[in-house]
Amino acid sequence: xxxxxxxxxxxxxxxxxxxxxxxxxxxxxxxxxxxxxxxxxxxxxxxxxxxxxxxxxxxxxxxxxxxxxxxxxxxxxxxxxxxxxxxxxxxxxxxxxxxxxxxxxxxxxxxxxxxxxxxxxxxxxxxxxxxxxxxxxxxxxxxxxxxxxxxxxxxxxxxxxxxxxxxxxxxxxxxxxxxxxxxxxxxxxxx
Numbered sequence: 001x002x003x004x005x006x007x008x009x010x011x012x013x014x015x016x017x018x019x020x021x022x023x024x025x026x027x028x029x030x031x032x033x034x035x036x037x038x039x040x041x042x043x044x045x046x047x048x049x050x051x052x053x054x055x056x057x058x059x060x061x062x063x064x065x066x067x068x069x070x071x072x073x074x075x076x077x078x079x080x081x082x083x084x085x086x087x088x089x090x091x092x093x094x095x096x097x098x099x100x101x102x103x104x105x106x107x108x109x110x111x112x113x114x115x116x117x118x119x120x121x122x123x124x125x126x127x128x129x130x131x132x133x134x135x136x137x138x139x140x141x142x143x144x145x146x147x148x149x150x151x152x153x154x155x156x157x158x159x160x161x162x163x164x165x166x167x168x169x170x171x172x173x174x175x176x177x178x179x180x181x182x183x184x185x186x187x188x189x190x191x
Contacts, residue, residue, distance in 0.1 A: 019061040024109035025102035065106035066128035089186035
């Protein structure tokens with residue numbers, strides 16, 4: 001049965017959305033194409049009609065995840081004009097984000113996989129990271145644009161590291177302490 005162009009486009013979107021979640025939950029090597037397609041409700045054979053490789057899908061899925069995060073950050077900053085970066089930090093460094101990697105930050109969940117990936121993946125992540133840093137720098141403290149950009153980079157890196165560390169430890173109290181400490185540090189640095 002031949003699928004329409006509209007159905008093919010919907011299938012592709014479903015694959016990318018499923019991959020964006022599953023890659024963040026299980027890692028790039030933690031899910032195969034067959035299981036990914038099965039979770040998307042499609043056949044394994046249909047994958048290569050949409051993507052030339054699993055890595056090509058990772059590029060698109062990582063980009064999709066980061067675009068969603070960027071839009072969410074912008075909404076948080078717009079809704080909290082008195083403390084835009086604190087709002088982002090509190091959301092990012094929350095137990096809900098820590099406990100749901102499949103719906104969270106692609107960098108925190110896939111950073112090591114992305115660093116080992118090919119140019120298409122890294123280019124997609126680079127473009128989205130630049131956009132996120134630009135948004136954060138627009139709200140960051142500093143006397144010059146360079147100061148604001150450095151503060152945005154340092155804050156973003158601290159949030160990623162804090163989230164990764166909070167996910168890595170087995171002690172729930174220590175995990176909470178890490179989230180709280182990094183969020184408090186972000187709030188001090190941005191007021």
